[in-house]
Structures are given as structure tokens and as C-alpha cells.
Amino acid sequence: MTIPNDTTFLNMTRERWSVRKFAPEQISDEHMARILEAGRNAPSACNYQPQRVLVLQSEEAIAAVRSVTHWAFNAPTVLLVCADLTESWKNADGADSAEMDATIALDHMMMEAWECGVGSTWVRGFDERVMRQVFSIPASWKIVAMMPMGYPAENANPSSWHFRRKSLEEICQVL
Template sequence: MDFLSLAKKRYACRQYLDRKVEDEKLAAILEAGRIAPTGANYQPQRLIVIESKEGMERLARCTRDFGAPLAIIVCADTSAAWTRKYDGKMIGDIDASIVTDHMMLEATAQGLDTLWVCMFKPEAVRAEFGLPDEVVPVNILIIGYGAGEAASPERHDTTRKPLSETVFYESYGKKR
């Protein structure tokens, strides 16, 4: 499957079957995150894999889990992230997002469905999963076999803005 077809196949799944994700599929997802690019190759991502019933119950105290059998809490170690010298922007959150995207697309390639979750209680995640002060939870990737019908890959034709509204050439606001 070519990249655009894969990207269009991915959708925000909010209902999952009670079916465990196979270890080899999880390993491929984690490998996709491992090879993701990060600022200056500092690799500040810290991943917490949640797959036990007890772990998913703890996660449910922080956010909705949508009945998924697996989640990865994607964090950034702020003490290990690259910082842009011109304005002091620490990019650990960007690095963690790139890692999440790679894992999300690999999950899709593995025949799994995902939901990228940013609506969670950060302090609850810290408490439930023992995060040290320098490790910041950025997002949670929910993974499993979707229940119900998947969203159509063609939905992007109507749900996404046309490029003419979001792309400029040479300077902001300049159209081609």
C-alpha cells in the first residue's frame, strides 16, 4: 500500500473489540516509534505500554480508553530534549508527536485501529504511572481492533480543507 493510501485509511477509532494485540504487532509499532526522527537525534521520547487489565483500569482514571486492549502513553523527557537556541523552544513535545505519528501509521499498516488522545488529566497520568518531574505526558495512543465500521478513506475529500486554504508560497498569504 502506498503512503497516501495508508494515511487515508487511518481514522480515529472510538470503539474496540475485546481482542489482544499480538506481541509481534506491538513490537513493529514500537520499532516505528524508535526510528522516528527527533531534534538533533536526542530521542527524548519515553513510552509507557499499557496492556494489562489493571493498567487499562488505571488509564481509565486519567482519560477514556474506549474499550481498547492497549495504549501507549507517549512522554517527553524534558532533560533529554533538544532546545532551539534562538528562542529557547524545547521540542520534546514535537519529537513525541512525530514518534506517535510513526506508531499510529505502523498500527494502521498492521491492520489495527488507533485513537490519538490529548484529552487526559496530566497529573493523574503522573500519579498512576509514576512519571518523574522531568518526564511530561504528551499524548496517549489507543490501539486495538476496531469494532463497527471504519471511516471511509474518501472522507478527506469533504472533511479536510483544500490546499489552497492552508498552503502559501514564498511568504505567508501568497498564493501560487
């Protein structure tokens, strides 16, 4: 299945679905640059920009991530998104913005990927302790999520979950 080219933002939010089956071609350099740039442009608390992105593409790195989780699928690229806790804003009530900041960056990258015709899935189905060890992630970084990505396989399709969205009444309250 190809990604539709109506890329107004609202349409993308409606039509984007989690791609879990990929064509073998690697993502082009131009598309990769655009995706990473979208993550760089993300807002962050106090503009501290604690997001850290590992781009896994080598045969060795892809084999390593597949050894940690089967949710890497057959993607030719996997982003591992972390947040540097030494560089994130802490609120007076103790709340740390690190995970929010990294999450926003990942969401920006997911949407830009879609705009480029690159499919992805947000994945948290892995053991953070194992992932940390395999990729020697510093203790001061929180591993937030990973995103297998690539051009969708011809027979890739959305899962049934994609079509289940709660109504606005269920998720919003106007006070």
C-alpha cells in the first residue's frame, strides 16, 4: 500500500497508520534528513532540547535491535529515541520534562516520515534494561521509544486498531 499524497496536516493525522511491514530499500538520504530535521525543530521545555536520537541502520545495529525486540519488524531503519536527563527542564514540583520533550520530537519525526512516504510504528515493546545494555546507553539517558521505519511493503495494511478512535465526546470536555 502506498501513502496518499494529500499531506495537509489534519489529513495526515487522519490517514497515518502504523506500518509494520516494509520494502527492503533503505530510506533515501533526503528523506532521512527531513525526518531528523523535524525532530530537531520540535519544541521543548525551556528550549533545553534533551532529545537524543540513535539512527540504527548498519547490519550490526539492525541485528542488535532485532535481538532485543520483535517489534523492530523488517524495518531497514530504526530510530531509538532517548532523553538526556542531565539536560531537561525540571519543574519546581519535581516533574521532569525529558520524556515529554523526546516524545514530541518523535511525533514530529513520525509525521514528517509520513509526509515523505515513509511508514513507521511507534514502539515501546522492549525491555529498557536490555536495550540500554545492547546499545551502551548512558545511565543519565531515559530510553523513551523506538521507531522502526521504511517505505511500506506493497502488502502492508493498517491493523484494525487504526480504525478504532474514541469520539471527541469521550476524550474532550469543554469546561
